[in-house]
Structure formats: structure tokens, C-alpha cells
Amino acid sequence: MTVPQSAIEFWFDFSSPYSYIASEWIEALAARHGRTVRWNAILLGVTFQAAELRSPVDHPIKRDYTLHDFERSARYAGVPYSLPDPFPIPTQNAARVFWWLADEQPATAAAWARHCLRAYFTRNVNLADVSQLKALAVEFGIDGEVAEGVWTSPEAKARLRRVCDDAVAHGVFGAPFFVVDGEPFWGNDRRGQIERWLQGGSFQVTAHGDL
Amino acid sequence: MTVPQSAIEFWFDFSSPYSYIASEWIEALAARHGRTVRWNAILLGVTFQAAELRSPVDHPIKRDYTLHDFERSARYAGVPYSLPDPFPIPTQNAARVFWWLADEQPATAAAWARHCLRAYFTRNVNLADVSQLKALAVEFGIDGEVAEGVWTSPEAKARLRRVCDDAVAHGVFGAPFFVVDGEPFWGNDRRGQIERWLQGGSFQVTAHGDL
Numbered sequence: 001m002t003v004p005q006s007a008i009e010f011w012f013d014f015s016s017p018y019s020y021i022a023s024e025w026i027e028a029l030a031a032r033h034g035r036t037v038r039w040n041a042i043l044l045g046v047t048f049q050a051a052e053l054r055s056p057v058d059h060p061i062k063r064d065y066t067l068h069d070f071e072r073s074a075r076y077a078g079v080p081y082s083l084p085d086p087f088p089i090p091t092q093n094a095a096r097v098f099w100w101l102a103d104e105q106p107a108t109a110a111a112w113a114r115h116c117l118r119a120y121f122t123r124n125v126n127l128a129d130v131s132q133l134k135a136l137a138v139e140f141g142i143d144g145e146v147a148e149g150v151w152t153s154p155e156a157k158a159r160l161r162r163v164c165d166d167a168v169a170h171g172v173f174g175a176p177f178f179v180v181d182g183e184p185f186w187g188n189d190r191r192g193q194i195e196r197w198l199q200g201g202s203f204q205v206t207a208h209g210d211l
Numbered sequence: 212m213t214v215p216q217s218a219i220e221f222w223f224d225f226s227s228p229y230s231y232i233a234s235e236w237i238e239a240l241a242a243r244h245g246r247t248v249r250w251n252a253i254l255l256g257v258t259f260q261a262a263e264l265r266s267p268v269d270h271p272i273k274r275d276y277t278l279h280d281f282e283r284s285a286r287y288a289g290v291p292y293s294l295p296d297p298f299p300i301p302t303q304n305a306a307r308v309f310w311w312l313a314d315e316q317p318a319t320a321a322a323w324a325r326h327c328l329r330a331y332f333t334r335n336v337n338l339a340d341v342s343q344l345k346a347l348a349v350e351f352g353i354d355g356e357v358a359e360g361v362w363t364s365p366e367a368k369a370r371l372r373r374v375c376d377d378a379v380a381h382g383v384f385g386a387p388f389f390v391v392d393g394e395p396f397w398g399n400d401r402r403g404q405i406e407r408w409l410q411g412g413s414f415q416v417t418a419h420g421d422l
Contacts, residue, residue: 051272054263061384066396076404121288173272184276189400193287 007036008194009179011172012113013044014091014127017070017081018188020117022176024079027110033198035180039102039110041095044175046164051173055088062087073188080122088121089128091100096156097137097147099163219405220390222383223324224255225302225338228281228292229399231328233387235290236402238321246391250313250321252306254385255386257375262384266299283401291333300331300339308348308358310374324353381409407409 008030014017030037034207048054066085074081094116102109106174126132133151134144134183152158167177171184176184178194185194219241223230241248253321259265267277278294305327313320330336330347337343341359348358361367379387382395389405391395396405 046292047272051264051270053270053273059262059264059381059384061258061382062264063382065382065397069397072404074409168272171272171276173270173276184274184279186280187400189398192403193283196287 005033005035006181009038009040011040011042011167011175011177012117013042013175014094014113014116014120015085015088016044016057016175017121018073019176020121021079021081022178022188022191023075023114023117025077026178029195032195035187035198037110039089039113040099040163040167041098041113041160042164042167042172043092043095043160043177045090047168047173047175050168053173054065057088077188077191082122082124084120084124084126086126086128089126091127092157092160093130093133093151094127096151096153096160097142099159100150101155103159112140150199165211213215214323216244217244218249220249220251222251222253222340222378222386222388223328224253224386225324225327226299227255228294229284230387231292232288232290233287233389233399233402234328235326236288237389238388240402240406240409246409248321250324251374251378252302252309252324252371253305253375253378253383253386254303255372256301258379258386261379268299280420288399288402288416292366293333293335295331295335295337297337297339301335302338303368303371304341304344304362305338307362307364307371308353310370311361311367314370323351370382386390390407 010022010026012023022203027035044055057063070083071081098109098112098116101112106200116127116136119189120127125136127136130148134147137147170179174186176188178190180194180197183197185197219237221233221237223234233401237248255266268274281294282292309320309323309327312323326337327347331338336347337349344362345355345358349355381390385397387399389401391405392405393407396408
């Protein structure tokens with residue numbers, strides 16, 4: 001009898017290019033190690049505030065580098081990408097639909113996340129625009145009025161607030177953020193470390209040299 | 212006749228764990244691709260101010276993660292590491308000696324950098340303590356009084372200020388920071404991208420899936 005392995009926790013924001021890139025590799029990486037992924041849509045605005053951080057594109061000098069690095073990191077991962085306009089955008093409506101699906105039809109929530117992330121980062125579909133988001137919902141197979149009813153409902157708003165507060169309470173200060181067996185990893189660029197962690201314990205210090 | 216390849220520019224701060232880790236792999240990586248490394252000691256305080264950034268350990272929530280990630284990233288790279296106490300520290304004296312060597316005995320400057328980084332991050336030698344830094348200089352083969360004469364001299368202070376201002380003017384907002392053939396890379400975690408860049412152009416976008 002094998003012990004069931006715990007899921008990889010994956011926090012993402014719909015307006016985060018590094019979250020989008022990670023969303024394209026996390027399932028295959030997990031599957032290679034017999035793991036599943038629990039997707040968690042959050043709002044980076046909430047975690048930035050809790051950790052007293054600003055977006056990397058809100059800093060002088062760092063902004064230009066970061067915009068370039070989004071695109072280069074996507075190419076490095078082999079993921080189609082183009083910087084959307086406008087960027088960044090508020091993403092609470094897409095996130096509320098995500099959590100409604102996670103509660104009502106859990107098998108479809110991650111697919112909705114991928115649908116929205118790909119639409120924003122490869123087809124410039126503005127997730128903050130109500131009519132564009134309704135059209136995306138219809139494409140996905142959700143009635144547009146039903147989707148709008150979700151993102152305007154007090155329950156969905158409260159649900160997302162609770163999720164974001166929980167994320168902060170768990171130490172999440174950015175996205176993408178992962179927890180594997182209690183071990184936290186922040187950033188698309190921790191992919192190699194996550195993979196080695198799942199391979200089991202070759203995080204060993206060697207002597208100086210020969211690196 | 213082969214065209215000489217340009218050096219990899221490498222900016223580091225003596226109190227930056229990620230700079231220390233990168234200092235342990237950058238020479239071997241460069242050598243694998245027939246490149247040399249031009250080491251540049253800077254003060255992160257100057258670049259943080261220019262980019263309106265704070266140290267990752269100065270943020271609530273992010274601080275605990277970052278201290279853990281320093282240590283895990285060192286293990287991932289196979290580099291001995293222990294968090295020094297005190298941390299972080301002012302490093303202008305070590306940096307002034309670095310630039311004095313770079314100007315006077317260029318072949319030894321990188322060795323001084325490695326000597327100091329290893330002392331701070333594996334033997335808890337406080338580079339901000341004048342007597343400890345003088346002892347390190349003696350270990351390295353520099354007379355202690357000569358070293359102190361360097362780091363108290365107006366010329367060395369002006370030299371380091373100029374270097375930091377130049378770094379900011381070149382878009383450097385953190386450390387480690389690398390420029391390869393004009394392409395900027397920030398962070399110890401860009402090692403894989405730098406290596407692929409030097410291998411020449413396999414930053415190609417593939418289709419979705421199979422990542």
C-alpha cells in the first residue's frame with residue numbers, strides 16, 4: 001500500500017506574467033512525480049500590501065528590466081507570451097469565478113484559470129473588462145449572465161477576501177507561490193528547486209569549486 | 212582568426228547571500244563558454260535607493276522566506292553557507308579595497324572578493340569590523356595598515372561612489388547582476404538563462420503543452 005502524496009499548493013494571480021508561465025509547467029512537473037496541484041487564485045494587491053511590497057513594474061530602473069524579463073522567461077520556458085495592454089489589471093472578477101467553480105465544479109476550476117491566463121497573455125483579452133470576461137465565460141461554457149451574477153455576489157466577494165487573507169496567513173507574499181510538503185517556494189524561477197525537492201533530497205552541500 | 216568574446220559583467224555586494232552564491236559558479240560557467248568575468252563590487256544600499264527598493268529581509272512575511280531561501284539556494288548550488296551574525300552589514304571598506312586592487316593589481320581583485328565573501332558567509336567574519344577586516348587583509352597578503360589606509364582614503368571613497376553611480380546608470384538595481392553581450396540578468400536564479408544565452412539562442416517559443 002502506498003501512502004497518498006499530498007498535493008502541490010499553487011497560488012497565482014490572473015495579472016501576473018510569472019504566474020502565467022508557471023501555470024503552463026506546474027501540472028506536468030507535478031505529474032512526473034505522482035503529485036496533483038491545488039490551484040489558488042489570489043489578488044497580488046492584497047499580498048503586496050501585507051508584505052509592504054510594490055509590483056516590480058512600479059519601481060524605477062527595475063521596471064524596464066522586469067518587462068524584458070517577463071518575455072525572456074516565457075521564451076526560456078517555451079511558453080507563448082505577449083505583454084497585454086492594459087497591464088496590469090484588476091482581476092477579482094476572474095478570481096471570483098475561479099473560486100465559484102472550485103466550490104461547485106472543482107474539476108473545471110484549473111481549466112478556467114488556464115483559459116483566462118492564456119486569453120490575457122497571448123490574445124490580449126482584458127479580464128478586467130466586463131463584456132470581454134463574459135465572452136470568455138461563454139467560450140468556456142458558462143452562461144455570461146451567470147458569470148456576472150457570480151462576480152457581483154457578496155458571497156463570491158467574501159470568499160475571495162477570505163482566500164487572500166488565508167494566503168497571507170500562510171506566508172504567501174507574492175505569486176506564483178508554491179508549497180510542497182510544507183516547503184515554500186516563491187517565483188517561476190524556483191522551478192528547478194521544486195523539481196529537485198520532488199526528486200527527494202539532493203540539496204546537498206559539496207565542497208567549494210566544481211560548481 | 213577568432214573574434215575575442217566580451218567579458219561577462221558581474222556586479223555583487225559583499226553582504227548579499229545571492230551574490231556570494233553566484234560568485235561561486237560564475238567563473239566556471241564563463242570558462243565553459245570561453246568567456247572571462249569582470250567583477251564589480253557595489254553597494255546595494257545605493258541601488259536600492261535609486262530603484263526605490265528595500266532589502267528582501269526588510270519586508271514583513273517575505274523576510275522569513277528569504278532567510279530560508281538563502282540557505283536552500285546555497286544547498287541547491289552546492290555552496291557552503293551559514294547566515295552570518297550580524298547580517299546584513301555595511302561593506303564599503305571591503306569594496307574600496309576591491310577597487311584599489313582592481314586598479315593596482317587587477318589579477319588579484321576577484322580573489323579578494325572571493326576571500327571576503329567566503330569569510331563572511333562561511334566563517335562569520337564581520338567585514339564591517341575594522342580589526343576583523345584588517346586580519347582578513349593580512350591573511351590575503353595585504354598589510355593591515357595599508358588596507359586601512361585604502362578604505363579611509365578620499366580617493367577610494369570617490370572611486371566606489373563613482374562605480375555605484377555608474378552601475379545605476381547602466382540599469383543595475385540589485386545584486387547579483389550580470390550583463391552578457393548587452394543582455395541584463397538579475398539574480399542568482401538567472402543562472403540557467405545565462406547558460407542558455409551563452410550556448411546561443413535556444414530561447415525559442417514552442418507550442419503550449421509538453422513543458
